[in-house]
Amino acid sequence: MDSTETSMTSPSGGGRAASDALKLAEIQSWLSSLFDQANRQVPDLTLTPASISHLHSLASLSQSRSQASAIVAADLRQKAAEYRSEAARIKEILSAAGLGREHLSPASVASAQAVAGVANLLGIRDTETGSFFVANADMVLRKADVAETRAKVQKESKMLLEYTRKAITKLAELKKMLLKFENEFSLHEEQMHQWQKNLAILDSKERQYTSQLANFQGMLNRVGYTSDINHGVLMQLAEEKKDLEKKTKPLLETLKSYHELPPDKMLAALAIEEKRREYAASEKYLDDILHSAYNASQL
Numbered sequence: 001m002d003s004t005e006t007s008m009t010s011p012s013g014g015g016r017a018a019s020d021a022l023k024l025a026e027i028q029s030w031l032s033s034l035f036d037q038a039n040r041q042v043p044d045l046t047l048t049p050a051s052i053s054h055l056h057s058l059a060s061l062s063q064s065r066s067q068a069s070a071i072v073a074a075d076l077r078q079k080a081a082e083y084r085s086e087a088a089r090i091k092e093i094l095s096a097a098g099l100g101r102e103h104l105s106p107a108s109v110a111s112a113q114a115v116a117g118v119a120n121l122l123g124i125r126d127t128e129t130g131s132f133f134v135a136n137a138d139m140v141l142r143k144a145d146v147a148e149t150r151a152k153v154q155k156e157s158k159m160l161l162e163y164t165r166k167a168i169t170k171l172a173e174l175k176k177m178l179l180k181f182e183n184e185f186s187l188h189e190e191q192m193h194q195w196q197k198n199l200a201i202l203d204s205k206e207r208q209y210t211s212q213l214a215n216f217q218g219m220l221n222r223v224g225y226t227s228d229i230n231h232g233v234l235m236q237l238a239e240e241k242k243d244l245e246k247k248t249k250p251l252l253e254t255l256k257s258y259h260e261l262p263p264d265k266m267l268a269a270l271a272i273e274e275k276r277r278e279y280a281a282s283e284k285y286l287d288d289i290l291h292s293a294y295n296a297s298q299l
Helices: 013-037 049-096 106-122 129-222 231-260 265-298
Strands: none
Touching (some): 013 049, 231 265
């Protein structure tokens, strides 16, 4: 293996170099043991501080696990030796009692093997009835747990199935709605274009009516219309006109009666002239009242 390519320039370079050398020795020992087991030579490696640190971590982990595996293997080998010794002792006892395997019938051997198989399946180390009962009870409990879990899973599966069915139904409804909207799109699009045209017409009408309103407002301003001339004022003037018509109606009836005057022209002319003056005075009175009401509304 090549030497390590590192540069130790820090103040603590001596201590770091010693640590790296120790790590490198451990790595070389670890690699040698691994490749010796495979009957191969350790390849030449160019190591850096980072690779040395990484390989040292792997070596430490591998050695610790190897030690643990060796301890477990030794324990298992010891237990196997004890089991073989116990088996030999039991075999000797059974042979002395005439119960050896060579003395048993094939049916007995098959039954014993079946009992052993059941014991191995249940995870028990002996064939005592109590051990079988305990293992059977444990199996029953585990079966109950599995049945409970299975029932829970089935319930959840049914719920998920119901949700899936509802989701499928909803998806079908949404697809139908989408197809309906796609089919109605052309109709609504045509209607929308018609609304746009109507909107353009309404916009033009709005500008026309706004212009007419401005013209009418100018005309009202020119004739002297004000907001004081409202419906109430006009109704009041109409009532006063009716009162004046009631007052002038007898005078008109009197003028009509003059058609029946005697043929005396002088008296008839005087009477007619008098009635004309009364009628003119009544009209002047009516005009004065209308003007006074109009002026009062402007104030």
